[in-house]
Amino acid sequence: MGTENDQYTQRVKKLQTLREGGIDPYGARFSGKMSLLEILDKHNAATKESLEAQPHSYRIAGRLISLRRFGKAAFAHIQDGSGRLQVYFKKDRLGEAGAALFEKVDIGDTLGIDGLLFRTKTDELTLEAKTLTFLSKSLHPLPEKWHGLTDVELRYRMRYVDLISNPDVRQVFLQRGKILDAIRRFLNERGFLEVETPMMHPIPGGAAARPFVTHHNTLDVDLYLRIAPELYLKRLIVGGFERVFEINRNFRNEGMSTIHNPEFTMLEFYMAYADYGELMSLTESLFSTVSQEVLGKTRFEYQGTEIDFASPWERLPYLEAIARKHAVSLDDLADAKKVADLLRRAALPVKEEDSIWKQLNILFEETIEPELTGPVFIIDYPTEISPLAKRKPEQPELTERFELFIASREIANAFSELNDPKDQRARFEAQVAQRDAGDLEAHQMDEDYLRALEYGMPPTAGEGIGIDRLVMLLTNQSSIRDVILFPQMRPESVDSGTSQEPRE
Secondary structure: OHHHHHHHHHHHHHHHHHHHOOOOOOOOOOOOOOOHHHHHHHHOOOOHHHHHHOOOEEEEEEEEEEEEEEOOEEEEEEEOOOOEEEEEEEHHHHHHHHHHHHOOOOOOOEEEEEEEEEEOOOOOEEEEEEEEEEEEOOOOOOOOOOOOOOOHHHHHHOHHHHHHHOHHHHHHHHHHHHHHHHHHHHHHHOOOEEOOOOOEEOOOOOOOOOOOEEEEOOOOEEEEEOOOOHHHHHHHHHOOOOEEEEEEEEEOOOOOEOOEOOEEEEEEEEEEOOOHHHHHHHHHHHHHHHHHHHHOOOEEEEOOEEEEOOOOOEEEEHHHHHHHHHOOOOOHHHOHHHHHHHHHHOOOOOOOOOOHHHHHHHHHHHHHHHHOOOOEEEEOOEHHHOOOEOEEOOEEEEEOEEEEEEOOEEEEEEEEEOOOHHHHHHHHHHHHHHHHOOOOOOOOOOHHHHHHHHOOOOOEEEEEEEHHHHHHHHHOOOOHHHOOOOOOOOOHHHOOOOOOOOOO
16 A cells, blocks of 8 residues: 555656646547557558558557666657557657656546557557657556456446456447347347337336335325336337337345345337247347357357357246256145245245145245256246246136246246236236335336237337346356446445345
8 A cells, every 4th residue: 555655645746747848648639540440450460561661650649557777768668548569768869858748648648649650679569759759647556457456346336447457347338338238139120119118107117126215305206116118118019119218227125145136127028020040049049149149259268168059949848947957846836835845855945825826936946046047938837937028828817927037037027918907907916015015125006007008009019138247158258347447336435345146
């Protein structure tokens, strides 16, 4: 800490010296610069002799990330948003004023440089600086170059330093941008309209989750940060938009772990005149297309496990998955006593007040999900735990719903949408009863949504895909906080000083 404070003090002195000399250490516009990647691509094959025969002058700007001084010269590396390039500083070439200015340079400073391209004796493409412009003085030293910023807690809290010092981190977020572009392109090409729906809801709905509460002063009402955009997107289907999608934030006031962040990104899309079977086919195509565009392949490794997005994917009924795992019949799963016995055998708690469907879902989540390497569609979920999904005509206790599992994680949730307003009202009433009994994640009654359904919603299929978890897969990251630029953190003032990296 002492060394860093000393460096800070020295840098502040240099800052003052620059100002006293009439130089703005936080310069203005620097136009006409060329990206480092463009320069590297253009001259990658150029030889030392060809560069000497035909000189090329360039203007560049970026952050100084390394510096080796020796005598009247120095070698450094400049990094911009596209890459990095070696720069050679020679006091004779810079002139007296430029050489004096260079003495105030530190690693981390943002500089503008005009210079001539050449190759060194070690054949590295290098720009020899002719002029130097201060664009931003860094008052803090960057992490030691060979190790970067390694403390997990600091990496998330100081993402701006993490991005500077860890190129692999930057690459993850460049990939994230490509994934989002590929998703949008896929849906646009199939006639989907991208829309935006409210982030503050008078009634939280569309998912079983606890919301964040805020207050609108003018209206004097409590509002809820949305837990899902579902009910608003389905209102648009009622209004005549037949294919819509939204990529945006959801907020759930729940725990944090390597797969959960209270603020996260979801893709939700809805198709009129379709069912969950069509969604499964579309999902297979979406994932394989995005993987091919971003990775150049549909088969890749995630945390030591091979994942293959090539279709078709397995479609496994929910009850069949439980029966297969526990070596029982489907009839056994209709027997409350036998289901309770299965829970006990799995060392799971048995609550007498829980319905058989809730008990089965505990069994599924605790004993089935961890083994679903996938990709696999678990289909036909119980109606009791699927309050917005259409019933299966031949089995009304089940719904036309699936969840997609990959690498033992739920990646998507989808169903044929319930469009019968009477059935939906009855489901909401059952959810309200559960809420009154203490289930804070149960749905509330939404009269406006019911009114929208009463105007008539065509048969519709809808799906939500966790973007952060998909990015984790395609960038091989084990924690959701490694694919979110600014993950939620404890307030710095109450941190214990030890890593607070969340656990499963």
